[in-house]
Amino acid sequence: MEDPKNLMMVAAEQAQFIANLAKLIEVNKPIEIGMCTGYNALNLALVVPENGLVVACEINEEYVNISKPFLKEAGVEDNIDIRIKPAAETLDELLTAGEAGTFDFVFIDPDKKNYETYYEKSLQLVRKGGIVAIENVLWGGQVINPALNIWNLRVQKKSPLKLSK
Numbered sequence: 001m002e003d004p005k006n007l008m009m010v011a012a013e014q015a016q017f018i019a020n021l022a023k024l025i026e027v028n029k030p031i032e033i034g035m036c037t038g039y040n041a042l043n044l045a046l047v048v049p050e051n052g053l054v055v056a057c058e059i060n061e062e063y064v065n066i067s068k069p070f071l072k073e074a075g076v077e078d079n080i081d082i083r084i085k086p087a088a089e090t091l092d093e094l095l096t097a098g099e100a101g102t103f104d105f106v107f108i109d110p111d112k113k114n115y116e117t118y119y120e121k122s123l124q125l126v127r128k129g130g131i132v133a134i135e136n137v138l139w140g141g142q143v144i145n146p147a148l149n150i151w152n153l154r155v156q157k158k159s160p161l162k163l164s165k
């Protein structure tokens with residue numbers, strides 16, 4: 001298992017910003033795509049109302065297991081619906097279950113190369129006036145590093161990026 005410390009949970013100030021945004025639009029049904037050890041899922045679970053539910057997508061069960069004692073200690077384990085499988089499958093299941101347009105907030109933070117898929121599905125799942133927030137949009141400039149080849153760069157293919165010298 002990769003050390004979860006290398007997986008970069010959001011920074012504390014980002015978590016606070018996300019919590020403030022979520023409170024502002026009175027979120028009660030958010031999705032965390034890429035839960036890891038649960039820092040931001042916990043952050044969201046703490047701002048939903050008593051009957052609110054965070055759908056948390058994570059592919060790695062070992063990371064989820066790390067989160068469980070903390071979620072229990074915070075008293076929010078019943079406010080998180082953890083789905084351990086590829087996130088795109090979970091999002092498809094939600095769409096098939098007729099939940100399009102019912103989520104308030106989506107935070108996209110899993111594998112970078114599939115962001116476009118997550119974004120398109122999130123647009124279908126989020127309600128009018130909801131928010132889709134995307135982590136690592138600029139990623140310290142790495143998004144324009146062709147050597148990394150992580151983005152499956154459809155955008156670049158459509159209109160090649162020209163950098164001025």
Ligand SMILES: C[S@@+](CC[C@H](N)C(=O)[O-])C[C@H]1O[C@@H](n2cnc3c(N)ncnc32)[C@H](O)[C@@H]1O
Nearest residue numbers: 009010034036039040058059086087109110111
């Ligand atoms: C940067 S971490 C998420 C940190 C978390 N959002 C936080 O701030 O607390 C990215 C996570 O996405 C997960 N992940 C990667 N590919 C995935 C996929 N296809 N489906 C679901 N989760 C995935 C990784 O296992 C990892 O735990």
